[in-house]
Amino acid sequence: MPVSNMALPLLTDLYQFTMAYGYWRGGRHRERAEFELFFREAPFGGEFALFLGLGECVRFLRDFRFSPEDIAFLRTCMPGSPEEGFFQYLSTVNAAEVTVSSFPEGSVVFAREPLMKVRGPLLVVQLLETTLLCLVNYASLVGTNASRFRLAAGPDKKLVEMGLRRAQGPDGGLSASKYCYMGGFDSTSNVLAGKLYSIPVAGTVAHSYVASFSSLEDVRHRFLRPLNGDDNREDFVELSKRCVVEVCELLRVPKEQTNKGELAAFISYAMAFPQNFLVVLDTYSVMRSGVPNFCAVARALHHYGYQAVGVRLDSGNLARQSVEIREIFQKCAESFAIPRFKELTIAVSNNISENSLRLLCREKNEINVIGVGTHLVTCPQQPSLGCVYKLVQVNESPCMKLSEDTEKTTIPGSKAIYRLYDHDHHPILDLLACEDESPPETGIELECHKLGSSGETERVTPMKAELMHSISFDGKEKDDKILSDIMQIRDHAQKSVTNLSPEHRNFDKPKPYRVAVTEKLHALLTQLRGTSPLQ
Amino acid sequence: MPVSNMALPLLTDLYQFTMAYGYWRGGRHRERAEFELFFREAPFGGEFALFLGLGECVRFLRDFRFSPEDIAFLRTCMPGSPEEGFFQYLSTVNAAEVTVSSFPEGSVVFAREPLMKVRGPLLVVQLLETTLLCLVNYASLVGTNASRFRLAAGPDKKLVEMGLRRAQGPDGGLSASKYCYMGGFDSTSNVLAGKLYSIPVAGTVAHSYVASFSSLEDVRHRFLRPLNGDDNREDFVELSKRCVVEVCELLRVPKEQTNKGELAAFISYAMAFPQNFLVVLDTYSVMRSGVPNFCAVARALHHYGYQAVGVRLDSGNLARQSVEIREIFQKCAESFAIPRFKELTIAVSNNISENSLRLLCREKNEINVIGVGTHLVTCPQQPSLGCVYKLVQVNESPCMKLSEDTEKTTIPGSKAIYRLYDHDHHPILDLLACEDESPPETGIELECHKLGSSGETERVTPMKAELMHSISFDGKEKDDKILSDIMQIRDHAQKSVTNLSPEHRNFDKPKPYRVAVTEKLHALLTQLRGTSPLQ
Missing domain, CATH: 3.20.140.10 (nicotinate phosphoribosyltransferase)
Structure with a gap:
C-alpha cells in the first residue's frame, strides 16, 4: 500500500x-x-x-x-x-x-x-x-x-464513497476512500484510490454530460451493433424516438415535455455503454423527462439485445421517487414483456447524511445503491x-x-x-x-x-x-x-x-x-x- | 512551492x-x-x-x-x-x-x-x-x-495554527497550515509546512515534558552559564528552589503545594532555552504550582542575565486567568525590580473555536498569543x-x-x-x-x-x-x-x-x-x- x-x-x-x-x-x-x-x-x-x-x-x-x-x-x-x-x-x-x-x-x-x-x-x-x-x-x-453508514443502510444496499471533491485536499480524499472502504463501504468513485489500494471503483454519469447535449443533432453516430453481432443498420436515434412516443403513452406523460438534449445524452451514453447503461434522471424533470427518456432508451437497447443497468436520482424525495420509479419499471416490464426491467438498479445520491440515510431506510424505498460524499468524508x-x-x-x-x-x-x-x-x-x-x-x-x-x-x-x-x-x-x-x-x-x-x-x-x-x-x-x-x- | x-x-x-x-x-x-x-x-x-x-x-x-x-x-x-x-x-x-x-x-x-x-x-x-x-x-x-479567526482576534494578537494532529491525514494537515497562513495566521506548529512553504514555525512545550519529571533529581545538569559568559558555578537548581520560597511568600501560596516534578521540568527547560523560556502552566494546578514555579525559574534566569519569554495556558477560563497572571507578573516586576516581567507573553490554547475566541476577545484579557487547532483545520x-x-x-x-x-x-x-x-x-x-x-x-x-x-x-x-x-x-x-x-x-x-x-x-x-x-x-x-x- x-x-x-x-x-x-x-x-x-x-x-x-x-x-x-x-x-x-x-x-x-x-x-x-x-x-x-x-x-x-x-x-x-x-x-x-x-x-x-x-x-x-x-x-x-x-x-x-x-x-x-x-x-x-x-x-x-x-x-x-x-x-x-x-x-x-x-x-x-x-x-x-x-x-x-x-x-x-x-x-x-x-x-x-x-x-x-x-x-x-x-x-x-x-x-x-x-x-x-x-x-x-x-x-x-x-x-x-x-x-455507521453501513449499520444504518443494513447489509444489502451497496454503498459508494464519492467524497473526493469535498475532502481536505488530495491526500484527505485518498485517506477517506481507503478508510471508508475499510469501514464497510463497497466501492469508491476515486480512481486513484482504486489504483493505489485495489478498492473497487464505481461511477456513472453527471449532469454536465446531460447538459452538454442540446438536441438530437448532437448525436453524431446513429448506428449501434446489436449484442448478437448482426450487422443491423437501423438508426438507433430514430428507434429511441419511437420508443419515447411509446413510453410517454404508457406513462401518460406529454411527450413534448421530454427534453431532447437529455434524450440525446441518454442515447449517446447508451451507444457508448450498451451493457452498462445507467444515467442520472434529474437534470431537467425526473418524472416528465428523465424517466420517460430513460425507459425509451432502455427499451431501444433491449431491441438490440442489451439490458440496461439503471438510474441515479440526485434530488428530491429519494425514497418516494424510488418507489414511483420501481412501479414504472414494473409497468414497463409487463407492457414491453421485458421481465428484467423490474430489477433495474436505482441508485441515489444528494448530500446524504447519517440521519437522512436512517430516515430513508425507515421509509418504504426501492433503492439499491447509495452514494455518499460530503457527510461521509468531512464527518460534520x-x-x-x-x-x-x-x-x-x-x-x-x-x-x-x-x-x-x-x-x-x-x-x-x-x-x-x-x-x-x-x-x-x-x-x-x-x-x-x-x-x-x-x-x-x-x-x-x-x-x-x-x-x-x-x-x-x-x-x-x-x-x-x-x-x-x-x-x-x-x-x-x-x-x-x-x-x-x-x-x-x-x-x-x-x-x-x-x-x-x-x-x-x-x-x-x-x-x-x-x-x-x-x-x-x-x-x-x-x-x-x-x-x-x-x- | x-x-x-x-x-x-x-x-x-x-x-x-x-x-x-x-x-x-x-x-x-x-x-x-x-x-x-x-x-x-x-x-x-x-x-x-x-x-x-x-x-x-x-x-x-x-x-x-x-x-x-x-x-x-x-x-x-x-x-x-x-x-x-x-x-x-x-x-x-x-x-x-x-x-x-x-x-x-x-x-x-x-x-x-x-x-x-x-x-x-x-x-x-x-x-x-x-x-x-x-x-x-x-x-x-x-x-x-x-x-474569520483573524477578524475575531483583531490585528494585534498573534495567531498560531496547530491543527496537524486533527487534520485529514498528512496532506490535510499541510494544506491547513499553508492556507491558514494565507488566511491571516502568523505561524504554524507544523515543521514540515515551515520547511516546504517557508511559513514561520512556532512551538513551546507540552504537558508530557512536564509530566516526565517526577522530582528535582531528574535534573542531571545543575549549572548554567550566565548570559555575560562569566564562569558562574552556582547551582541553578538550588537558586531556583530559593526563588520558589521567595515567590510563594510574595504570592501567598503554600510552597509545599508546588509540584517538584513541574519545577524540575521548568528548570530543565530553562537551562536548555535560557533565552526562550516559555512553559505550559496547567499540568498540575495553575495558581498553586504552575505560576509560582514559573515565576521562580524566570527570577532565577534573571539572576543569570536572561529574560524569560512567557507562559501558556491550556485549560480553564483563559481570559480571567490571563488577567490574574498579568497581575502576578506586575507584582513580581515591582517586588523583584524586573520591569520586563510585566510584559511576559501569555499564550493560550484549549480547543478554541470562532465562538469562544469572540467571547474571549470581548472579555477583559491579557492574552498575547492564541493557538488554534481542531476548530481551525476541521471547520466544524x-x-x-x-x-x-x-x-x-x-x-x-x-x-x-x-x-x-x-x-x-x-x-x-x-x-x-x-x-x-x-x-x-x-x-x-x-x-x-x-x-x-x-x-x-x-x-x-x-x-x-x-x-x-x-x-x-x-x-x-x-x-x-x-x-x-x-x-x-x-x-x-x-x-x-x-x-x-x-x-x-x-x-x-x-x-x-x-x-x-x-x-x-x-x-x-x-x-x-x-x-x-x-x-x-x-x-x-x-x-x-x-x-x-x-x-
Whole structure:
C-alpha cells in the first residue's frame, strides 16, 4: 500500500523538537518512556470507534529518520541556539528501539483505553506524537463514520464513497476512500484510490454530460451493433424516438415535455455503454423527462439485445421517487414483456447524511445503491476524533497528568487490556490491568472500578477474556501481527462491529460500554493522585 | 512551492472517464466547452469566502497527462469494453488547449459567481472537474475560516495554527497550515509546512515534558552559564528552589503545594532555552504550582542575565486567568525590580473555536498569543465549502442545468465579472455580464437583476468598476498573473478582507452582499428557462 509522501519525521509540531532538546540537554533522552494513544469520547454520540491507521503508523516508524536537509531546516527554526551535538544526535535517531503494541487494525475500540502503546527512548517516542496522532485520528474517525453508514443502510444496499471533491485536499480524499472502504463501504468513485489500494471503483454519469447535449443533432453516430453481432443498420436515434412516443403513452406523460438534449445524452451514453447503461434522471424533470427518456432508451437497447443497468436520482424525495420509479419499471416490464426491467438498479445520491440515510431506510424505498460524499468524508457530526498521546511511564515508574480539568487526567502506568465477553459472545467490558497482573479467568467473578465514575465498583463474571494488544512494531514491522491487506482489515472491522451487542451500537442512546480498571490499577491511580497538590 | 504528489490526473471520479468515453465515442470530445467553478452559499453563516488553491490548480494543469500505468489501470476499471482508440487518445491528452481565467488567489469572493472559468476541449475540461474542486474546496474553506479567526482576534494578537494532529491525514494537515497562513495566521506548529512553504514555525512545550519529571533529581545538569559568559558555578537548581520560597511568600501560596516534578521540568527547560523560556502552566494546578514555579525559574534566569519569554495556558477560563497572571507578573516586576516581567507573553490554547475566541476577545484579557487547532483545520461549523463545477457553454452556445431544485439551477454562458465600489472604496455589488457587453461605467447608473431573488431589479451607480478575472493558465502557467508567493497571497487576502465594508463581514447577521446579473444576461436566463419542460 503506498502512503502519502508527506508522512515524514518533520510532519510534527515544533514543540516536539524543543522538548527533545530539553531531554537531550538534560541527559534524559535515552530514558525509557511509554506513551498511550487513546480518545476520551467515542465519536458521533456513539459508544465505539474503529481503530484504523496502524499500517501507516508502522510504515512511518520503519522509515523514521532525519535527512540532512531536515536537520538543516531544524537549525533555522529551533528557538535559541541549541548545541551542535543535539543536531548530530538527531541525525542518528531512528525507531530501532521503539516497540508498539496495539489492537489489530480494524478493531472496535472504546473511550479511554489505549489503542496503541508506544515504548522506547524518551526523546524518540516524544518526537513520534503528532505524526502518529495525525495518521490514526482521521483514519479512525472516517472509518467509524463509514461503519455507521453501513449499520444504518443494513447489509444489502451497496454503498459508494464519492467524497473526493469535498475532502481536505488530495491526500484527505485518498485517506477517506481507503478508510471508508475499510469501514464497510463497497466501492469508491476515486480512481486513484482504486489504483493505489485495489478498492473497487464505481461511477456513472453527471449532469454536465446531460447538459452538454442540446438536441438530437448532437448525436453524431446513429448506428449501434446489436449484442448478437448482426450487422443491423437501423438508426438507433430514430428507434429511441419511437420508443419515447411509446413510453410517454404508457406513462401518460406529454411527450413534448421530454427534453431532447437529455434524450440525446441518454442515447449517446447508451451507444457508448450498451451493457452498462445507467444515467442520472434529474437534470431537467425526473418524472416528465428523465424517466420517460430513460425507459425509451432502455427499451431501444433491449431491441438490440442489451439490458440496461439503471438510474441515479440526485434530488428530491429519494425514497418516494424510488418507489414511483420501481412501479414504472414494473409497468414497463409487463407492457414491453421485458421481465428484467423490474430489477433495474436505482441508485441515489444528494448530500446524504447519517440521519437522512436512517430516515430513508425507515421509509418504504426501492433503492439499491447509495452514494455518499460530503457527510461521509468531512464527518460534520464531529469532524475530529480527538485522540491524544499521553505519557504514562518513565523508567518503569508510572506517571500521570493531574489536570484541574478531571476529564484530562490520565491513567498511569503500562497496562494490559482485556476484553470480557458474555454468554452470547458479545463483549461486555474492557478491563485495564497493570501489566504484571494475572489475566481474568473464565467463569470467575472479579471486581473492577468503572472509569469516569467516582470510584464505583462493579462485579463481573467473564465467559471469555481476550488479551487485545499484540506487538505490531519492535524496531521493525511485525508482519505476522499487522493486517496488511485492506480486505482483511475490512473483514475484521465488519466482524468487530457486528459482534457488538445491538444495544451498544444503537444510534439513539446506545447503552454505555464499560471500560474499567482492576483494583490494583485503581489503587495506583489513587496513590498517585494523593501525591498531587490537587488533593 | 511543493505540492502533494497525489494531485494526479487519476485523482478524480470514475464517472469523468465514462463521460469522457461517451464524448469520444460520440465524436464530441474536441467541442469547445466552458465550465465554471463556484459555491452556492458562503461558509460559516458569513457573506464571503477567500478564493485559495489556484496555484495548486495551475500546477496540476501544467503536469496533466496520463502515464502508461494510468491507462493500464483505466482499462481494468472502466465499465463495458471501451474501444482501444479511446485509450490511445487518452494517452495523448494534456491541458495545452485549456484556458483558465480566475480571480487572483486570495481574493474575497461571493456566492454564485465563478471563481474560475475553465475553457477547452469538452473531454479535457470534463476530466479536470473533481481534482480542481478538491484543490479549491478545502483550501478556500480553511483559509476563509482562518480569516474569520483573524477578524475575531483583531490585528494585534498573534495567531498560531496547530491543527496537524486533527487534520485529514498528512496532506490535510499541510494544506491547513499553508492556507491558514494565507488566511491571516502568523505561524504554524507544523515543521514540515515551515520547511516546504517557508511559513514561520512556532512551538513551546507540552504537558508530557512536564509530566516526565517526577522530582528535582531528574535534573542531571545543575549549572548554567550566565548570559555575560562569566564562569558562574552556582547551582541553578538550588537558586531556583530559593526563588520558589521567595515567590510563594510574595504570592501567598503554600510552597509545599508546588509540584517538584513541574519545577524540575521548568528548570530543565530553562537551562536548555535560557533565552526562550516559555512553559505550559496547567499540568498540575495553575495558581498553586504552575505560576509560582514559573515565576521562580524566570527570577532565577534573571539572576543569570536572561529574560524569560512567557507562559501558556491550556485549560480553564483563559481570559480571567490571563488577567490574574498579568497581575502576578506586575507584582513580581515591582517586588523583584524586573520591569520586563510585566510584559511576559501569555499564550493560550484549549480547543478554541470562532465562538469562544469572540467571547474571549470581548472579555477583559491579557492574552498575547492564541493557538488554534481542531476548530481551525476541521471547520466544524461547516466542514466543506461545496464548490461545484458546472457546464455553462458548449460550442459558443450557452447551456444550463434547470433542476427542479431551483437552488441547483446554473447561470448560462461565459461571463465577465465586475466588482462595483462605492464612494468609500468598499465593494458594494458583483455584477455578472455577458462577455460581449461593455463594462459598467464610473458614475453611470445601471440596472441589474439580483440573483436568488424572483427577478427583483436594482439600480446602482458604481464609483469604480473592476474586472475581476484574468487569465491564469492558457496551456501554460501565466506567471505574471498568478501570485506565486505565499506572502503575496496572504497580503492580498488581508487587504481583500479588510476592504470589505464592516457590515458585510459582521459575524452576526452580516448584510447580504449582492451578486447580480446584467439585463442582457437576465434575458438569456429567461429565454433558456423558457425552452425547458420545467416552465
